[in-house]
Amino acid sequence: MMPGFVLFLISSLTLATVYALVALALNFEAGVDGLWDLGVVSFFAAGAYAYAILTVGPPDQMQVYRLGFGLPLWIGVIGAAGAGTLVAYLIGRASLHLKHVYYLITTFAFAEVIREVLTNERWLTNGTAGMYRMAQPFKSSFETNLYPLVLLLVMVAILVVVFIALNRVTKRPFGRALNALRENEDLAATAGMAPYRYHLRSAMIAGAVAGIAGACYVWFNTVIVPQQFTSSITFVAWTVIVVGGLGNNRGAVLGAFLLILTEDVLRLFDLSSTVAVRVASARVAVIGLILMAVLRWRPRGVLPEKRPRFSRSEALVPAEAPAQGLQQVGSGE
Amino acid sequence: MLETREVSKHFGGVKAVNGVSLMVEEYAIVGLIGPNGAGKTTLFSVISGALSLTSGRVSFEGADISGHRPWEIAEKGVVRTFQTPRGFPRMSVLENMLVFASERTTGFWKNLLAGGRLSAEERRNISRADEILSSVGLLDRRNVLVEELSAGELKLLEFARPLMAKPKMLLLDEPAAGVNPALLEHVVTYITQLRNNGLTFFIVDHNLGFIMDICDHLYVMADGELICSGAPDAVACDPNVIESYIGTKTETTV
Amino acid sequence: MENFVFGIVTGSIILLGAVGFSMTLNSDHFVNVAHGQMLLLGAYLALYFSKLTGNFALGAIISVIMTGALGMLFYAAVYRPIKTKGPLILLFTSVGLSYFIWGIVGAVSGSQTQAYEIPAVRAIRVFGTPLITSYELTIILVAVIFAVSLHLFFAKTRQGKLIRAVADNHDLARIRGINPLRRALYVWFIASGMAAMSGIFLGMISSIDLELGWKQILIILSATVLGGLGSTYGVMFAAILIGLSMELGILILPSHYRSAIAFAIIIIVLLVRPEGLKSVVPALRGRPVESDMESL
Numbered sequence: 070m071m072p073g074f075v076l077f078l079i080s081s082l083t084l085a086t087v088y089a090l091v092a093l094a095l096n097f098e099a100g101v102d103g104l105w106d107l108g109v110v111s112f113f114a115a116g117a118y119a120y121a122i123l124t125v126g127p128p129d130q131m132q133v134y135r136l137g138f139g140l141p142l143w144i145g146v147i148g149a150a151g152a153g154t155l156v157a158y159l160i161g162r163a164s165l166h167l168k169h170v171y172y173l174i175t176t177f178a179f180a181e182v183i184r185e186v187l188t189n190e191r192w193l194t195n196g197t198a199g200m201y202r203m204a205q206p207f208k209s210s211f212e213t214n215l216y217p218l219v220l221l222l223v224m225v226a227i228l229v230v231v232f233i234a235l236n237r238v239t240k241r242p243f244g245r246a247l248n249a250l251r252e253n254e255d256l257a258a259t260a261g262m263a264p265y266r267y268h269l270r271s272a273m274i275a276g277a278v279a280g281i282a283g284a285c286y287v288w289f290n291t292v293i294v295p296q297q298f299t300s301s302i303t304f305v306a307w308t309v310i311v312v313g314g315l316g317n318n319r320g321a322v323l324g325a326f327l328l329i330l331t332e333d334v335l336r337l338f339d340l341s342s343t344v345a346v347r348v349a350s351a352r353v354a355v356i357g358l359i360l361m362a363v364l365r366w367r368p369r370g371v372l373p374e375k376r377p378r379f380s381r382s383e384a385l386v387p388a389e390a391p392a393q394g395l396q397q398v399g400s401g402e
Numbered sequence: 403m404l405e406t407r408e409v410s411k412h413f414g415g416v417k418a419v420n421g422v423s424l425m426v427e428e429y430a431i432v433g434l435i436g437p438n439g440a441g442k443t444t445l446f447s448v449i450s451g452a453l454s455l456t457s458g459r460v461s462f463e464g465a466d467i468s469g470h471r472p473w474e475i476a477e478k479g480v481v482r483t484f485q486t487p488r489g490f491p492r493m494s495v496l497e498n499m500l501v502f503a504s505e506r507t508t509g510f511w512k513n514l515l516a517g518g519r520l521s522a523e524e525r526r527n528i529s530r531a532d533e534i535l536s537s538v539g540l541l542d543r544r545n546v547l548v549e550e551l552s553a554g555e556l557k558l559l560e561f562a563r564p565l566m567a568k569p570k571m572l573l574l575d576e577p578a579a580g581v582n583p584a585l586l587e588h589v590v591t592y593i594t595q596l597r598n599n600g601l602t603f604f605i606v607d608h609n610l611g612f613i614m615d616i617c618d619h620l621y622v623m624a625d626g627e628l629i630c631s632g633a634p635d636a637v638a639c640d641p642n643v644i645e646s647y648i649g650t651k652t653e654t655t656v
Numbered sequence: 657m658e659n660f661v662f663g664i665v666t667g668s669i670i671l672l673g674a675v676g677f678s679m680t681l682n683s684d685h686f687v688n689v690a691h692g693q694m695l696l697l698g699a700y701l702a703l704y705f706s707k708l709t710g711n712f713a714l715g716a717i718i719s720v721i722m723t724g725a726l727g728m729l730f731y732a733a734v735y736r737p738i739k740t741k742g743p744l745i746l747l748f749t750s751v752g753l754s755y756f757i758w759g760i761v762g763a764v765s766g767s768q769t770q771a772y773e774i775p776a777v778r779a780i781r782v783f784g785t786p787l788i789t790s791y792e793l794t795i796i797l798v799a800v801i802f803a804v805s806l807h808l809f810f811a812k813t814r815q816g817k818l819i820r821a822v823a824d825n826h827d828l829a830r831i832r833g834i835n836p837l838r839r840a841l842y843v844w845f846i847a848s849g850m851a852a853m854s855g856i857f858l859g860m861i862s863s864i865d866l867e868l869g870w871k872q873i874l875i876i877l878s879a880t881v882l883g884g885l886g887s888t889y890g891v892m893f894a895a896i897l898i899g900l901s902m903e904l905g906i907l908i909l910p911s912h913y914r915s916a917i918a919f920a921i922i923i924i925v926l927l928v929r930p931e932g933l934k935s936v937v938p939a940l941r942g943r944p945v946e947s948d949m950e951s952l
Contacts, residue, residue, distance in 0.1 A: 105744070163923075163927055164923075164926065164927065167926060169743075170687055170743075170885065171881065171885075171926055173687065174687075174877050174878075174881050174922065174926070175922070175923055175926045175927075177874065177877065178874070178877075178878065178919035178920075178922050178923050179919075179923060181874055181915070181916065181919045182916050182919045182920055182923065185912070185913060185915065185916035185919075186916070188912065189910060189912050189913060234514055237513065237514060238510060238513050238514050241507075241513035241516070242500070242506075242507040242508040242513060242524065243508045243509065243510050243513040244513075245493070245497055245500060245501060245508075246501065246508045248490065248492075248493055248497075249490050249493065249497075249501040252489075252490035252491055252492055252493060253488055253489065253490050253491070255452065255472075255484070256484065256488070256489065256490065257490075257501065258452075258471070258472040258473050258476070259450065259472055259473075259476050259481055259482055259564075260473075260476060260481075260501050260502045260567060261473050261476040261477045261567065262473055262501075262508075263471065263473045263474075264473075270510060274510070299870075300870070300874075301870070304751055304755075307748060307751065308748075308751065308752075308755075311748050343766065346762070346766055346767045347762065347763045347764075347766060348763070349762070350758070350759045350760075350761070350762025350763040350767070350866075351759055351760075351762075351763040352759065353755050353758060353759035353762070354755065354756050354757075354758070354759025354760050354762075354763065355759070356752075356755050356759075357751075357752045357753060357754065357755025357756030357757075357758075357759060358752070358756055359752075360748065360749070360751065360752030360755065361734060361749050361752035361753060361756070364738065364741075364745050364748055364749045364752065365737065365738055365749070368738075368741055368745055374492070376492075376493060376494045376497060376545070376547065377494075377497075378494070378545045379496055379520075379528055379544075379545070381532060381541075381544070
């Protein structure tokens, strides 16, 4: 039997892993690319509900949802990634011609509409009563006592894989193209890049990752209700990447763990419920102060984005005379 | 090579460009001058696809490119620069070059699934970028962020960057603006050499001396319309041109 | 008819919030998410002061003035020092400020839903049918008074013209000897005070809870976009339109889709016509949108 605070720590870390995944997704579209997406929760919710609907069993008497495929868990995860991608594609198709504030508001509005739909279309989601008894990975192979740790390890493994994949793409030419669009879209277009196509792809990648995060969130909670998918998820994800360092994947992960642990430290103390509510609010106030302070004194975050350095190509002697170089650079061949 | 026929761009009631027909021959250096607000940059934006045209036709190598988007026009080999060079500020000089590399390496899946090493194309692109950077004397600054460059270095990068795309034609918007005389001389030789290597230039600038020096042919715009054209020494005598230049000077000093 | 009246009331409440939001957007060129929390702050300060003084109207007035003053303070202490750092930094600073205000209000007052202690009123009967309560009438009147007086202020008075001049061109304003800080503080005072009114009125027609600010900022954003960023008259018009469509929409759609209607409207407007209503109705164009609004 694990002591209480260890269980508590495991639960905090598991939640932080979910947020790290959402933050990585958001960082890819908003930090590496420059999309001001205030609706990342849409992808997250789509993934979570896709996972739930694909894996949950048929409804009991108390429940009103009609679907419930009871499919294997791995199909649910693929479905979650697919649903996130699809929602990102649809929202992107509709709104990517909008810039900055307009895009921000549209994505925000989409997130709210999606949440209302999830709340009200009870045949699909069972409404605010939610769906429960969600399938968790490797649940039957381990003792109940040990399972929280197993779940944490599974999610950390997913986080590591996602991190490596996104980080690789970020540092490669694809990520560089997104950086260029973020920095100066008009100039990037003169390099032959169609901004819209790249933006759509970066949003879809974010959608896939946030969708997977959604499935992980279901594992963490084992129940799913629409109230879990308010825009506060989006704001937390933004806070995480702004504090961590916009554009830096390591910053996104670090930011998520810092934020969730800061939030949870105070929960360790035994508090009466009325006091606990107030302390919870005060914690949010502290996070607000941290966000403001970071933006004021360290606007590029705790871990600012770093540019890759390339070593000089061997063929070239550093101190070459300009005129000589010119002869070789002839273009228009 | 590049031809505009009766090209117009109106903003509401303002005729920024009005019925401009001009031609840029292959391997030529053609200049476009005129006072502030004459519509030169607007014409550039229309040619490069950044602005849609109200009427008229733009063709490149005989094919109609009017109404094409900027990236499509860039793919055809027409690359423009901007009046205020900004580059990609928070990316390194070398990365600024690589973004323009003609050899595309930006496929998502390819990037994701490739191993740890740089791809062969990427390595070729880097060595090409290094060559170009050394030709403008920026090789030592290759890993510096563009926002940390001096104004002069930024200007040099502005010339170097589009070359990565192996363009057929460069549209330069005020390349001489803010360039000191010593550097300007370098720029003139550089442009001439590139032309000798097979590049075509269409240049907008205020610096009359520079334009006269470098261009084979000159167009003069005022109030959205072409007012005259010809070889540099011939155009300079035209009273219209002088008048429009006096106009410029008084405007800029206000 | 009932829904129509209630639509106007809802619209008036949105108007008070959205016009203030749009004023700060025009003067400082960033999306001030914390404006929603100023509604929350106003609503809770009114609750506190009406209990303290035993008089709701007095409590409400104190709250409006205090919220306005806090708005000035937040501008001077939080936003102004980072004014040059770009709209994204300002936007997320305002998110930070939102968390801060929300957290403080929550820590002080707890999370339970609360209501003002005001007597229940019967609807005034017009030709025999109950039409409108005196509270609702007050809300509409206050909104109308503010709409008209803001119009007069900006269009006719020297101060109002100066504020617009500062928003349009800081350098010009400075050359003419106008102190931009002072004008900006006026703007933030009025905007935050109106936010407080909006929050208090919301509490009067229903109840107040901690999520009020987050819910309202979305609707305020909708009205601002629908009206066309930068156009005060467009925003006023859009606020009423959204209020009406929310209350009338539930006659057609299931009632729980009430707020989704507002968001659906802005999605549709943005997709079809990103410049908002003012591009459809030329009369709503207060003044041309400056180029830096585009770059927001």
